[in-house]
Amino acid sequence: MEIGIIGLGDMGKLYALCFAKAGYSVFGSDLPASIEKLREELAPAGIEVLDDGHAVSRRADVIFYAVEAEKINEVLSQYGSSTKYGAIVAGQTSVKQPEIAAFEKHLPKDVHIITCHSLHGPAFDPAGQKLVVIPYRTTDEAYKRMIDLLSSLGSDMVEMDYKEHDRIVADTQAVTHMGFESMGTAWKESGFFPWENESYIGGIDHVKIVTTLRIFSYKAHIYAGLAILNPYARLQVKQYANSESALFKMMIMEKEHEFRKRIYTARDFMFANKEQPMLLNGNVMKEFSPSGGPAVRKPNSHLSLLSMADAWHTLGVNPYDNLICQTPPFKLRLGIVEYLFRNEDLLEESIEAALFDKKIRADDLEFHSAVREWSSIIGYGDMEGYKQHFEQVKLFFGERLIEGRNESAEWIRKLAVNT
DSSP states (O other), rough: EEEEOOSSSHHHHHHHHHHTTHHHHHHHEEGGGHHHHHHHHHGGGGOEEEESSSHHHOOSSSSEEOOGGGGGGHHHHHGGGGTTTTTTEOOOOOOOHHHHHHHHHSTTSSEEEEEEEEHHHSTTTTSEEOOOEEEEOOHHHHHHHHHHHHHHOOOEEEEHHHHHHHHIIIIIIIIHHHHHHHHHHHHHHHTGGGGSSSGOSSSHHHHHHHHHHHHTSSSSHHHHHHHHSTEEEEHHHHHHHHHHHHHHHHHHHHHHHHHHHHHHHHHHHHOOOOTSSSSOOOOHHHHOOOSOOSSOOOOOOOOOHHHHHHHHHHHHHOOTGGGOOOOOHHHHHHHHHHHHHHHHHHHHHHHHHHHHHHHHHHHHHHHHHHHHHHHHHHHOOOHHHHHHHHHHHHHTTTTHHHHHHHHEEHHHHHHHOOO
């Protein structure tokens, strides 16, 4: 069985190398300007780089389109008609409804469509990571061939419908990323690095910092496509913004009874089962500590986490159900929300800071503004605005991004061991 990959960017190369290592015949293509460099890079692994997607489509038994979500229709319109009779075609985009529409429009009817989504970035070995498999148009025999192939990755495979995939991914990726992106934007606008501020010391805040740095260390188009092209994402992002706004208004008006009632209602909706093992237990959280900076921690409102819990409750979403499509940042985010809400002393400290600590109010105002900005960009479907906004924050953090990515990767590995 010959495997073809159209798009040899970070994820495309990762798949090509994994399949070649497993003993498959692998070849691929990319933009003309990248061909020669890719040939030199991938030849030692036995991977052949062909001239274009037509050459890949005519020859491959299984074809993966590893291209940006916003470009999937354009690329399919070029190469889809050349697909080999009886081939299996898959995409690696994070949003499946536009992908399925492009497959339906541009692929021959005699082609099997079994698409997939690896729920991790290119920095991770696929082994042990979540992999969603979506059989859309296929036979039992073709599906078995595809499962046998994907099994060579060593991933934890989950089968589901493409619409269900997009609904869950809206929570685990689009809203999760937007929350951390808002934190990064708020720190940029405040003009300080959080690891140098006494309000951002301790386990929860260190998780926030390294995950935010991790997200901004990657490419803007990945997150833009996830948020803007996913039809479920806008609804969930809007609710997150509405939840944050409602809580922030109660904070500045010091409506303590109303604020506490809303927080406790969200807590009881999600965390009533005190016997459930925690994603991040006390021992793990003690290890999450910054490498430098002020020694004394100050109370933090954790408005970003309170807003997430409120949004989940308002939407009737049980985030534990969505662990079926978990990503490392989502698991960390759910872990710190859970840790906050199931620690009575910490939750009380957070509520008191949110309502009465004027020293943290300026930071919360910047976060409130950032959430509104990101929500508006996503709501308008402004792909270029999203990328520009992202790149401005990325520039602010500079070289610390790679450090944050590496450190977060280490904590994600520890999290996997402890859960």
